[in-house]
Amino acid sequence: MPAIVELNNVVKEYPLGKLVVTALHDVSIAITKGEFTAIAGPSGSGKTTILNMIGCMDVPTTGTVKIDGTLTNNLDDHALTTLRLNRIGFIFQSFNLVNVLDVRQNVEFPLLLQGKLSSKDRKLRVEEMVEKVGLTKQMTQRPNELSGGQRQRVAIARALVTNPAIVLADEPTANLDSTTGHAIIELMRDLNANDHTTFIFSTHDPKVMERATRLIMVADGKVV
């Protein structure tokens, strides 16, 4: 099966004043469709930087990144944004919902940006997703009325509503207690198992790593 994510000899450098910090040294990773991949490593090891490369949020200094067959290196901001909208779902450590929108509107947001579905189909799709994450009763509540775990469920629904090729989650359980965090990982695992959505998430929690079908360990900007 061809890889859905391909990082080849990726080097990422950040300018830091007059110095240059090398966040990634020659990283090569290939991930196939349907995998439930954990990127693990200590703080500062380069997990976020790798996810940013895969998520088309940034491009490498040297080396190539290929997402679902598309090389990102030479894409401009507009093209990268379009790629993110259509191919990638994001789940954040601190949930990052739009505060002034309710659950339904938060989940609907990416669909509106895509503008592909009619309002009726959008409604059905949003309801289906919200049900999958178990928040049908909270449909019209705003994020500040929800618990952390519920908020992350909304974020998951929002990430998956467009049927993306890849869902990225940067330490999705770091802001949750261990029980809730575990439930979130289980939910992601279920969605992965049922819909074959590719999940890539970073963590430094060994219990979370256990649930992965594939584990990529990084340290000091290198895959080990």
Place this chain on the structure above:
Amino acid sequence: MGMLILIAYRNLVQARRRTLLLSAAIGLVTTLLVLLLSLSQGISDNLVKSATTLSAGHVVVAGFFKPSPSQAIPMVTDAGKVRAVIEKETPNLDYIIARGRGWGKIVGPGGTVQTGLSGVTLVNEPRFVATLQLAEQLEYKEGGEARILGDSTRIGSPGSVILFANQAKRLEVDVGDAVTFITETNDGRTNTIDLTVVAVARDLGMLSSWSVLVNMESLRKVYKLSDDTTGAFWVYVKDIDKADEVMNGLRVSLAQAGFQLMDHDPNPFFFKFETVAGEDWTGQKLDVTIWRDEVSFLVKILDAFDLVTVFISAVLLIIIAIGISNTMFNTVRERTREIGTMRAIGIQRGSVLLLFLLEASLLGLFATTVGAVAGAALSVGIDLAAFPVPIPALKAILLSDTVHMTVRLSTLLMSVVFLTVCTGLAALWPSFRAARMRPIVALGYVS
């Protein structure tokens, strides 16, 4: 787009205190602008009213007769023929008034006033004479009664004059008293005539200092004018906004009818004596103007007022714009992570720009609408209250004894649209800043 409006709106509601504070500032500026514009419009209305009552018709057909190259008399010879052309060639003609013109001094026990003379023929304009508002005695005489003494229709009898309150006050005369008019006649000699005050009219702004109404026969006598002459035809049309068109049309028609015409000079006739007297021609030339030309010196005052309005508004606008811009920078800073999140999810830069511009414009629209309604209500209130103007100089500028304000829907709409656009523009820079942010920076992954 609908979602962006919703987000913008809800964020405004969320930041209620900030929104209200900024709205109050923008609203106040709108109110002030509407007040100033309504006052300006009120002055303009006063100007039109007093100008077209005391100094001109909507269009004026007048002219100069030069018996010798160095003499200029403000009159129209062959008046019957000129009137016929006007009657035939003026579209939507309402009515025509023929007024005699003179210029000189009036002497009374209290002093002298320099003034223009308007020769009135009662039978030709009963409507004007009837609607002329007369002053109560106490308005021009200290210790006078709250009673109107004169009768304006007596202007029909020879030797009669109607003064305005300010003149009666300066000359220290009352109804029934005699004054002397002194002028230079057509042949260059000084001539005088005694006139009896038959009524004292209420002042109509600044113009009433320079105008008295006198019986036409008496005017003819002083200036030794023949019957087929007049000073000027005041032409009134149905729509004053068409005055320019009518003026241009009449210039063509009169020229075609064989009359000599002066070039259009947008000034009152009494500014033109010297120029005309210095020109090397004799005989009759007609001068066609519109009301605005005859009060050009007052139009300049109004323009100055408008300039002040523009200046005040501009200064306030700049202050407000800085406030809006500053607030929007704060908003953008506070919502940096939200911007990053939305960018990650797939919103384009242009939409982020739009989001913040919408937010500012929505605020602007709300604030300016409230401000404009308040301004309109205040203006109407002030107008109805008819506050007397205490200072004479201010009376001159306002062209009225009471504060008159005219609210126009177009003024309100213009103010709302203009200030809303300004609010949007003030938010442009912070909105661009928001749109240009890189998503990884906005999300705080990278500094």
